[in-house]
Amino acid sequence: MITNKKPRSSDTDSNYMRDDRTEMSEDDDRSPPSDSITNDSCPTRNCTPGSGSGSSSIPEYLAPYPDQVLENVLENVLWFLTSRKDRNAASLVCRSWYRVEALTRSDLFIGNCYAVSPKRATSRFSRIRSVTLKGKPRFADFNLMPPNWGAHFAPWVSAMAKAYPWLEKVHLKRMSVTDDDLALLAESFSGFKELVLVCCDGFGTSGLAVVASRCRQLKVLDLIESEVSDDEVDWISFFPDTETCLESLIFDCVDCPIDFDALERLVARSPSLKKLRLNRSISIGQLYHLMVRAPQLTHLGTGSFSPSEDVAHVEQEPDYVSAFAACKSLVCLSGFREIIPDYLPAIYPICSNLTSLNFSYANISAEQVKPIISNCHKLQIFWVLDSICDEGLQAVAATCKELRELRVFPIEAREDIEGPVSEVGLQAISEGCRKLQSILYFCQRMTNAAVIAMSKNCPDLVVFRLCIMGRHRPDDVTGEPMDEGFGAIVMNCKKLTRLAVSGLLTDRAFAYIGKYGKIVRTLSVAFAGDSDMGLKYVLEGCPRLQKLEIRDSPFGDAALLSGLHHYYNMRFLWMSTCKLSRQGCQQIAQALPRLVVEVIKHEDNVDMEEVVDTLYMYRSLEGPREDVPQFVSILEDRHMKEGALMWKTDISARCWTTIRSVCIVNVRWVINAKYAQHMHGPYTFSGNVVVQVHVGDPLAHRVGFHWMRIPILKDMYGSDHISILVLLELISLMVKAKLIVKVGSDCAFE
Amino acid sequence: MSPENGSNLLESDAANVSFKETELTLGMPGESRGLTLVEKASGKRGFLETVDLNLGRSSNVDYDRNKDSGESETDVSSVAKPPAAKSQVVGWPPVRAYRKNAMKSCKYVKVAVDGAPYLRKVDLEMYNSYQQLLNALEDLFSCFSFTIRNYLTERKITDQEVNNSGVEYVPTYEDRDGDWMMLGDVPWKMFVESCKRLRLMKSSEATGLAPRTASKCSSSS
Numbered sequence: 001m002i003t004n005k006k007p008r009s010s011d012t013d014s015n016y017m018r019d020d021r022t023e024m025s026e027d028d029d030r031s032p033p034s035d036s037i038t039n040d041s042c043p044t045r046n047c048t049p050g051s052g053s054g055s056s057s058i059p060e061y062l063a064p065y066p067d068q069v070l071e072n073v074l075e076n077v078l079w080f081l082t083s084r085k086d087r088n089a090a091s092l093v094c095r096s097w098y099r100v101e102a103l104t105r106s107d108l109f110i111g112n113c114y115a116v117s118p119k120r121a122t123s124r125f126s127r128i129r130s131v132t133l134k135g136k137p138r139f140a141d142f143n144l145m146p147p148n149w150g151a152h153f154a155p156w157v158s159a160m161a162k163a164y165p166w167l168e169k170v171h172l173k174r175m176s177v178t179d180d181d182l183a184l185l186a187e188s189f190s191g192f193k194e195l196v197l198v199c200c201d202g203f204g205t206s207g208l209a210v211v212a213s214r215c216r217q218l219k220v221l222d223l224i225e226s227e228v229s230d231d232e233v234d235w236i237s238f239f240p241d242t243e244t245c246l247e248s249l250i251f252d253c254v255d256c257p258i259d260f261d262a263l264e265r266l267v268a269r270s271p272s273l274k275k276l277r278l279n280r281s282i283s284i285g286q287l288y289h290l291m292v293r294a295p296q297l298t299h300l301g302t303g304s305f306s307p308s309e310d311v312a313h314v315e316q317e318p319d320y321v322s323a324f325a326a327c328k329s330l331v332c333l334s335g336f337r338e339i340i341p342d343y344l345p346a347i348y349p350i351c352s353n354l355t356s357l358n359f360s361y362a363n364i365s366a367e368q369v370k371p372i373i374s375n376c377h378k379l380q381i382f383w384v385l386d387s388i389c390d391e392g393l394q395a396v397a398a399t400c401k402e403l404r405e406l407r408v409f410p411i412e413a414r415e416d417i418e419g420p421v422s423e424v425g426l427q428a429i430s431e432g433c434r435k436l437q438s439i440l441y442f443c444q445r446m447t448n449a450a451v452i453a454m455s456k457n458c459p460d461l462v463v464f465r466l467c468i469m470g471r472h473r474p475d476d477v478t479g480e481p482m483d484e485g486f487g488a489i490v491m492n493c494k495k496l497t498r499l500a501v502s503g504l505l506t507d508r509a510f511a512y513i514g515k516y517g518k519i520v521r522t523l524s525v526a527f528a529g530d531s532d533m534g535l536k537y538v539l540e541g542c543p544r545l546q547k548l549e550i551r552d553s554p555f556g557d558a559a560l561l562s563g564l565h566h567y568y569n570m571r572f573l574w575m576s577t578c579k580l581s582r583q584g585c586q587q588i589a590q591a592l593p594r595l596v597v598e599v600i601k602h603e604d605n606v607d608m609e610e611v612v613d614t615l616y617m618y619r620s621l622e623g624p625r626e627d628v629p630q631f632v633s634i635l636e637d638r639h640m641k642e643g644a645l646m647w648k649t650d651i652s653a654r655c656w657t658t659i660r661s662v663c664i665v666n667v668r669w670v671i672n673a674k675y676a677q678h679m680h681g682p683y684t685f686s687g688n689v690v691v692q693v694h695v696g697d698p699l700a701h702r703v704g705f706h707w708m709r710i711p712i713l714k715d716m717y718g719s720d721h722i723s724i725l726v727l728l729e730l731i732s733l734m735v736k737a738k739l740i741v742k743v744g745s746d747c748a749f750e
Numbered sequence: 751m752s753p754e755n756g757s758n759l760l761e762s763d764a765a766n767v768s769f770k771e772t773e774l775t776l777g778m779p780g781e782s783r784g785l786t787l788v789e790k791a792s793g794k795r796g797f798l799e800t801v802d803l804n805l806g807r808s809s810n811v812d813y814d815r816n817k818d819s820g821e822s823e824t825d826v827s828s829v830a831k832p833p834a835a836k837s838q839v840v841g842w843p844p845v846r847a848y849r850k851n852a853m854k855s856c857k858y859v860k861v862a863v864d865g866a867p868y869l870r871k872v873d874l875e876m877y878n879s880y881q882q883l884l885n886a887l888e889d890l891f892s893c894f895s896f897t898i899r900n901y902l903t904e905r906k907i908t909d910q911e912v913n914n915s916g917v918e919y920v921p922t923y924e925d926r927d928g929d930w931m932m933l934g935d936v937p938w939k940m941f942v943e944s945c946k947r948l949r950l951m952k953s954s955e956a957t958g959l960a961p962r963t964a965s966k967c968s969s970s971s
Contacts, residue, residue: 142841199846225848253848306858306871340858340871342947360849363856365943367926385853411853413845442843469843526842552839 071100078104103127110134111571113151113175114596115620118159130169130194131160137574137616138524139549140174141199144576144614146603150627153177161188169194176200179207179231186214193245194220204229205256212238219272222250230256237262241269248275252301252335257281267293274329277301280337283308284320291323300327302335305343305362320346334358334383341368351375358383360409366391374399383407386421386442393425397432405438405463415470419444423451423476430454438463445476446503451485455492464489465500471527474504481505487512490520497544500524510534514541522547532559539563549574557584560615564591568619576600576614582635585615589635596620597635598628861948863891863919864955874942880934884921887950919950 078100081087084107091101106129110116113135122128135151153175160167167189177200185192192215205228211221212235236258239246244266258281267273267290274297278287282303291297307317320343324330330350339362352375359369360383369388373379379400384392386408396403406429408421421443427450429436436458446468454461466486474481482503490496490513497519501509505528513520514537521544529535535555538545539562548570556579567573567588582599589597600614624634857874870890877883921933925944933941 139841141846142844143847144841225846227848307860307869337852338856338858338871338873340860340947342860361852361856363853365926409849410843410845411856413843413850413853415843442845467843471839471842526844551841 071096074100075104082107084109106130108132112618112620113156114622114625115571115618117622118156120621122159122163126163128160128164129167130171131156131164131167132171132173133175134173135175137549137572138174138547139551139574139576144551145600145616146629146631148176148629149600149632150625150629151175152627153181157181157184157188161185165189166191168192169196171196171198172200173198174200176202177207178202179204179210182207183210186210189215191217193217194222196220196222196224197226198222198224199226201227204231205233205235205254206231208235208254209233209238212236213240216240217245219245220248221246222248222275223253224250225253228254228256232256234259234262236266239266244270245272246270247272248299249273250275250277250301252277252279252303252337254279255281260286264289264293270294271296273297275299275332277334278303280304284343285318288318288320288323291327295326296329297327298329299332299356300330300335301358302333302337304338305336306338306340321349325349328353330354332356332358332381336362339364341365344368344372347372348375352377354379356381359388360385360407363387363411365389366395370395376400378402380404383409385409385411386419387411389420390422390425390428393421394428394432397428400433401435403429403433403436406433406436407440408442409440410442410469413442413469415444417444419469423447423449426450427453430457434458435460437461440465440467440500442467442469444469445473446482446485447477448475448480448482448485448488449477451482452488455485455488459493460495461489461493462495463498464493464496465498465524466502467500468503470503472504473502481509483509483512487516490516496520498522501528502526503528506530507534507537510537514538517542519544521545523549525550525553527552529553529555532556532562535559536562539566543569545569546571548572550576550578552577554579557581557587560584560588564588567592567595567617570619572616572618574614574616575612578612578615580612580615582610582612585612585617586635588617594619594621596624599633599635601631601633603631857942859923859945859947861887861890861950863950864952866891872948874945879938880941884933887921887948891950918953920953921948922951923948 074097078087078090078097081090081101081104087101087105091098102124103126105125106127108121108125108128108130109132110121111134113133133153133156136145136149139145140149151174153172161184165188168191170185170192171194175197177197182203185195195211195215195218208221208223208228211218246266249266249270256279258279260282263282264286267276273294276290276294276297277299278290278301280303282290284302284305284307286308287303287305291300324347327350331353333347333350333354333356336359341362341364344364348371351372354376355378357372357376357379358381363385364387366389369384369392373382373392373395376382377399380402382396382400382403382405384396384407388395393408396406408425410419421441422445423443426441426443426446429439430450430453434457436454437460439454439458439461440463443466446466451466454464468482475485482501483506486499486501486505486509490499496517499513499517499520499522501513501524507530510529510533513523517523517538518541520542523538523542523545525548532555534553535550536559538548539559543566545566546569551574555575560575560580561584563573585597585599588595595617596619597615597617599612600616602613624636628634854875858871859874861870861872872883872886872890874883877886922930923933923941923945924930924947926946930949936944
């Protein structure tokens with residue numbers, strides 16, 4: 001493994017990660033490479049504090065191959081490592097571990113399909129059996145992103161077809177998948193077992209037919225909230241006639257009618273089938289026949305749960321109750337897509353076994369839900385419509401003491417109506433369901449008191465998503481903003497990692513989030529905040545923030561710039577209809593070359609070039625993607641290419657493996673933060689800080705540079721974080737020592 | 751927020767260095783060092799200044815948190831109940847299109863007709879009035895020649911129906927409490943919410959039903 005000596009500019013490609021990792025490894029005492037033209041005049045060598053012998057002009061040579069036995073042992077041990085965080089950490093120990101980890105990783109998770117290319121991923125990992133890919137950002141679900149933005153599965157499936165012929169599992173979320181992609185998948189992976197498509201689109205029943213017919217080992221075919229076009233192909237009939245390995249068949253989102261007889265025969269020849277979620281074309285009579293054939297089911301989606309059009313009169317209807325009673329293993333129930341509530345009593349026999357119940361497509365009243373829910377003592381997950389009203393929620397609170405997750409969806413997703421659920425329901429839930437971990441609650445009105453109560457009663461909350469549908473709506477009783485309620489949530493719920501806010505919120509709410517939300521990873525903001533300070537509080541206060549999605553809030557360029565220290569640690573930032581300008585976004589692109597900064601234009605915005613409709617930015621090893629549609633422009637650091645750069649920046653690839661052992665700073669923007677810190681505290685970084693300073697005449701065509709490694713310093717409080725103040729102090733020391741003569745946009749160093 | 755106030759640290763060093771000259775600023779290469787960014791970085795933007803988002807939010811600009819006497823009350827109420835003319839915003843509330851579409855039809859009830867061997871189901875959400883519902887029912891069961899007594903208008907729907915072989919039916923429904931009622935008594939919305947199933951009863955059997963308040967109701971044919 002020869003270390004690449006080239007400078008770490010954005011056009012170096014292969015082995016990028018390896019090089020960086022070699023340099024930055026804490027165990028690695030070797031000096032970083034140098035590309036300085038005149039090595040003898042590098043005064044930095046003597047002045048580098050701490051470890052490292054300074055730059056060296058001796059080229060890197062191939063180290064002797066490490067002990068083979070040790071590596072074999074390592075390989076055997078690393079097989080057992082399943083957590084990807086652990087694996088990422090292990091891969092950073094040294095080259096040998098990096099290599100072995102790459103060989104032993106079997107599950108590849110890519111949270112943003114544009115963060116890394118298929119080529120890079122398949123080069124590094126050679127023995128992958130399962131791939132998870134996520135594409136579009138979540139706000140795309142709400143029509144905030146024009147269609148055909150990207151996230152195509154095609155390049156991935158082509159690369160994997162060659163690299164991983166033994167691939168077994170593909171799990172996609174918010175990706176565009178075509179029928180051709182599915183065909184290629186079906187042809188390329190003979191042992192393919194699991195296909196899970198969540199919120200995907202671009203394919204139809206013909207693609208499903210190919211998968212059904214060619215993937216003979218298929219165990220799982222799960223289509224969840226995906227858009228499937230009706231190609232008038234009855235894909236169910238394409239499963240082979242022999243016994244199948246099917247364990248899970250979920251197609252409740254597929255709106256096309258299917259041939260019921262084919263389905264019934266399929267179920268009959270799938271003895272391992274445990275999970276079956278039917279679409280709305282299946283009537284309750286048909287459901288009966290299927291249940292009778294598959295009493296071993298653990299997860300059932302009931303389809304329409306109403307009779308088809310021409311059903312016989314009541315006397316002749318089958319005994320639904322006994323069909324349900326026969327399913328002794330049923331723990332998860334959903335469906336009810338066109339429910340006629342008369343049939344609800346059929347499920348009484350299994351209520352007491354249920355751990356998960358999804359009524360979120362069933363327009364049922366409090367009266368109708370009570371007899372059901374009062375038997376669901378073991379219920380842990382409950383999704384429901386607000387048609388059950390506060391009264392229904394009170395019934396849930398009275399019985400479901402084991403409840404972990406509650407989602408209350410609106411029947412009418414509008415703003416200006418009286419809602420059936422309110423703070424009363426939330427309060428009741430908080431009092432009754434003390435083990436609650438995750439809540440999504442749509443309502444028209446809410447009070448701080450109820451939210452505060454939940455923060456105190458439900459200390460295990462990990463996910464708190466409250467959607468007060470009226471924009472800027474304050475506390476319904478006091479008229480106050482909802483700041484205190486959300487503040488209490490972040491303050492009292494120590495395990496909170498996901499938060500969605502709504503209602504009338506001032507900057508104060510964000511101050512709370514910044515102050516207390518130390519482990520928050522995902523934050524959703526809409527129509528909230530007063531000024532840039534709101535966003536600044538969050539960007540500066542939440543070190544674990546990975547996903548930030550904001551819409552229609554008054555945050556501008558200054559706020560955006562205050563997050564420069566953190567963006568490489570994030571998966572993405574989304575800001576739509578805020579107060580960003582193109583110039584502000586350009587500055588980000590300038591400062592952080594490993595960030596892809598996409599400016600997405602809204603359809604109706606023809607003229608205004610300066611105003612940014614939507615900013616979507618994410619870290620990436622690949623630079624601007626090639627499949628950019630015309631309504632997206634990617635802002636780039638122009639000057640990197642021109643070579644007129646004075647201060648160059650670079651990042652360790654480690655930044656996005658959440659190892660905080662290295663962090664590289666762009667000194668240029670740090671300076672701006674110096675002003676910002678007057679307002680609200682210093683930035684901190686941990687680990688080694690590496691600053692790349694130019695040497696030589698910057699106006700010359702080629703610019704050489706050196707590395708300066710500043711090891712961890714203790715700040716005045718004794719913590720091993722380097723505060724920006726210390727960093728600035730160092731720079732001023734460098735100035736004093738005439739290492740830097742003049743600093744700024746046109747400078748020369750010695 | 752850390753109490754650290756480091757501004758002094760740096761400023762004190764300035765004495766030894768021509769700090770102004772080496773003062774670090776942020777700017778694009780080649781750009782003059784006009785402190786555009788600094789100005790932006792300092793000073794909060796007040797709430798009022800930031801409101802130009804064109805969201806119909808201007809009604810909220812005067813939200814006054816000082817809560818002095820009645821004025822704040824009206825502000826609160828104006829904020830709490832946005833004007834009806836407020837335009838619909840894309841993607842708000844954040845319910846997936848998939849779910850919104852699935853919720854479009856969701857109030858199904860069985861319709862039984864006395865003497866018919868089969869049931870139908872209708873989605874009450876599809877209609878806005880009793881008239882529409884009754885028209886739809888007549889279409890659904892058009893193979894029967896019958897008329898539905900429409901108490902709303904005090905006359906039969908099909909005036910021109912003189913076919914005496916047609917039997918007159920009375921539309922009834924079972925409400926939440928299990929009572930059988932005649933259509934038309936309650937406002938439409940309330941009916942939709944409380945109706946559990948529909949039954950077209952032969953007029954001859956429509957006795958003992960909860961009578962309509964109007965005295966003209968005749969339950970016997």
